[in-house]
Amino acid sequence: MLYILKRIVNSIFLSFGIATIVFFLLRILPSASFSDIYLNPRLSEDVLSRLKVAYGLDKPVLIQFLNWLKEILTGNLGFSFIYRKPVINCIGEAILFTLTIGIPALILSFGFGIFIGVQSARKRGKTVDRILNLSFLILYSIPSFWLGIVLILIFSYTLGIFPSSGLRSINFNEMNFFEKIFDMFMHIVLPSTTLSIAPMAAIARFTRNTMLNVLSQTYIKTAKAKGLDERTIFYRHALPNALIPVITLFGLYLPFFFAGSIVVEEIFSIPGIGKLMADSIFQRDYPLTVGITLFVSFIVIIGNLISDILYSIFDPRIRLK
Amino acid sequence: MKKQRQIIFVASFIIAYILISDFILPFDPFISPDKENLSSLPPFSIAYELNLKNGEKIVVLDYKFEDAFILYQQKFKAGRIEKEKIEKIKTFIFLLGTDNLGRDVLSRTIYGGKISLIIGVISALISFIIGTAIGAFAGYFGGIVDKILMRLTDVFLAFPKLFLILVVIAFTHTQTILSLILILSLLNWMGIARLIRAEFLKVKGMEFITVLESMGLPDLTIAVKHILPNAILPALISIPLITGDVILTESILSFLGFGIQPPIPTWGNMISEAEKNLLSTWWLPILPGILISGTVLMMNLISQPET
Numbered sequence: 033m034l035y036i037l038k039r040i041v042n043s044i045f046l047s048f049g050i051a052t053i054v055f056f057l058l059r060i061l062p063s064a065s066f067s068d069i070y071l072n073p074r075l076s077e078d079v080l081s082r083l084k085v086a087y088g089l090d091k092p093v094l095i096q097f098l099n100w101l102k103e104i105l106t107g108n109l110g111f112s113f114i115y116r117k118p119v120i121n122c123i124g125e126a127i128l129f130t131l132t133i134g135i136p137a138l139i140l141s142f143g144f145g146i147f148i149g150v151q152s153a154r155k156r157g158k159t160v161d162r163i164l165n166l167s168f169l170i171l172y173s174i175p176s177f178w179l180g181i182v183l184i185l186i187f188s189y190t191l192g193i194f195p196s197s198g199l200r201s202i203n204f205n206e207m208n209f210f211e212k213i214f215d216m217f218m219h220i221v222l223p224s225t226t227l228s229i230a231p232m233a234a235i236a237r238f239t240r241n242t243m244l245n246v247l248s249q250t251y252i253k254t255a256k257a258k259g260l261d262e263r264t265i266f267y268r269h270a271l272p273n274a275l276i277p278v279i280t281l282f283g284l285y286l287p288f289f290f291a292g293s294i295v296v297e298e299i300f301s302i303p304g305i306g307k308l309m310a311d312s313i314f315q316r317d318y319p320l321t322v323g324i325t326l327f328v329s330f331i332v333i334i335g336n337l338i339s340d341i342l343y344s345i346f347d348p349r350i351r352l353k
Numbered sequence: 354m355k356k357q358r359q360i361i362f363v364a365s366f367i368i369a370y371i372l373i374s375d376f377i378l379p380f381d382p383f384i385s386p387d388k389e390n391l392s393s394l395p396p397f398s399i400a401y402e403l404n405l406k407n408g409e410k411i412v413v414l415d416y417k418f419e420d421a422f423i424l425y426q427q428k429f430k431a432g433r434i435e436k437e438k439i440e441k442i443k444t445f446i447f448l449l450g451t452d453n454l455g456r457d458v459l460s461r462t463i464y465g466g467k468i469s470l471i472i473g474v475i476s477a478l479i480s481f482i483i484g485t486a487i488g489a490f491a492g493y494f495g496g497i498v499d500k501i502l503m504r505l506t507d508v509f510l511a512f513p514k515l516f517l518i519l520v521v522i523a524f525t526h527t528q529t530i531l532s533l534i535l536i537l538s539l540l541n542w543m544g545i546a547r548l549i550r551a552e553f554l555k556v557k558g559m560e561f562i563t564v565l566e567s568m569g570l571p572d573l574t575i576a577v578k579h580i581l582p583n584a585i586l587p588a589l590i591s592i593p594l595i596t597g598d599v600i601l602t603e604s605i606l607s608f609l610g611f612g613i614q615p616p617i618p619t620w621g622n623m624i625s626e627a628e629k630n631l632l633s634t635w636w637l638p639i640l641p642g643i644l645i646s647g648t649v650l651m652m653n654l655i656s657q658p659e660t
Binding site: 045046049050053057169170172173174175176177178181182184185189287291294295298299309310313314321322325328329332333336 | 504505507508511512513515517519520521597601604605608609610611621624625627628631632635638639641642645646647649650653654
């Protein structure tokens with residue numbers, strides 16, 4: 033319990049640190065906040081000073097910082113310039129789309145990753161294992177945007193199986209229920225695959241390594257000495273222990289799937305968090321940029337926290353350290 | 354030892370590539386010999402340049418002799434010219450085709466590789482220096498210095514890297530090679546700092562350090578001359594890993610339009626330019642992508658612990 037409490041306090045400290053950096057980054061960087069407006073020659077001193085008062089920029093930096101923190105804690109991330117909506121609403125709408133491709137990708141990468149990793153560990157040292165091992169590394173090295181483009185080239189443009197962008201067809205509203213589900217599915221396949229390849233390779237490699245690690249321990253030898261057959265040892269004795277570290281990967285990969293991938297969403301034109309981020313940067317909508325940055329770092333921290341807590345639940349030795 | 358040989362081999366290969374690449378370009382990577390006639394040619398295309406005696410040059414896609422004339426075929430028109438006017442005929446071979454501005458893709462790929470590698474290597478070295486300094490400080494002094502520096506490292510780690518880079522680049526307007534290198538290196542030192550710190554703690558606990566301390570050597574001498582050489586190896590091995598990571602990040606940034614700006618090619622922005630006309634020029638993104646993957650794979654392979 034103490035361990036978990038310590039982790040939580042640590043996370044709060046981290047969030048505070050990140051919020052501080054974000055705030056001062058904005059003050060230090062040129063052309064953030066209002067410097068673009070200053071350049072407008074028709075802007076009178078009077079309007080400028082009123083703008084400053086409206087946004088609280090006339091107060092000392094420290095007070096501004098405290099005010100800003102207070103706003104964030106009450107869930108007010110500011111107001112988006114381009115969408116003319118509170119930032120928190122923009123994020124709320126975008127996260128649905130991000131999750132639509134994120135959750136299938138999560139299932140895909142963990143399912144396949146663990147399965148292939150375990151199979152690779154079973155065939156350890158053999159040619160199959162070597163080939164799998166190398167292909168994990170290759171898959172891990174492929175840039176996701178290139179993979180997305182190649183998949184579009186093959187499956188959309190050449191074979192014409194899957195649509196190349198968006199999440200719905202144009203005539204989505206005229207379809208019946210099953211057609212709608214099918215349509216969604218066809219749109220999800222390519223982006224989810226693109227998103228899941230790199231983490232899948234990483235998870236497979238990690239699973240294989242922890243599996244081999246567990247298999248070299250003495251209790252496995254004991255099980256063998258007892259005369260248990262290979263299958264039972266492998267799946268009943270080794271696998272559950274090897275999966276503990278793998279489960280903690282879940283927390284670490286949480287932001288990867290739930291915070292949106294700028295690249296994948298940009299290629300497949302999915303209006304999720306990543307695309308929102310890219311748009312906000314291109315259009316210099318800085319409250320939105322800051323809001324999303326905070327949101328994403330928050331998910332990263334939560335992910336780390338989940339991973340720590342899961343680890344301590346499954347492996348009580350951690351708590352004693 | 355085998356690992357060190359591998360790293361030295363790869364390092365010298367990269368340096369050789371950076372030095373030589375300018376001299377092995379088949380064409381100018383920035384300017385096409387003929388923008389209109391050579392645009393969007395598929396791989397293995399051949400074109401010819403007819404040099405006239407009066408100094409003019411005509412780029413044609415095909416030609417044939419007929420009596421006193423040469424009949425030639427250009428992209429959108431055909432024509433003929435008297436044989437005696439021609440001084441010589443040059444053959445252009447575009448192994449990987451051309452892009453929509455008629456530039457040779459192979460040349461651009463070779464040149465772009467130089468830029469990508471320079472960014473990757475220099476940025477990784479800078480990260481290495483920053484990481485080593487911070488890790489060494491934290492590890493050697495311990496206590497409050499250690500706590501502060503490690504919390505700082507944690508904060509940087511929790512920050513989504515790509516997001517931070519994008520925010521900084523977007524708000525500073527800077528996209529020169531130098532600023533990109535600096536920004537990328539500011540975001541990759543954390544792993545090295547942790548490694549160096551852990552090694553420092555390990556070495557610091559060894560007996561020979563206690564002996565040196567009792568001999569009255571100054572802190573700095575002990576840290577730099579005696580602990581550092583013993584602690585640096587694991588961090589050194591991770592340099593290629595960071596190089597690969599930086600090349601990948603740079604290509605993603607270029608893809609999003611925040612990296613090196615065209616016309617300077619990098620593997621990343623070649624792919625992003627290709628994405629705009631994917632249907633008509635499918636061959637543009639293939640090779641740069643394979644080369645990025647290959648380079649990153651090589652970096653991952655040499656950074657792997659020996660098994």
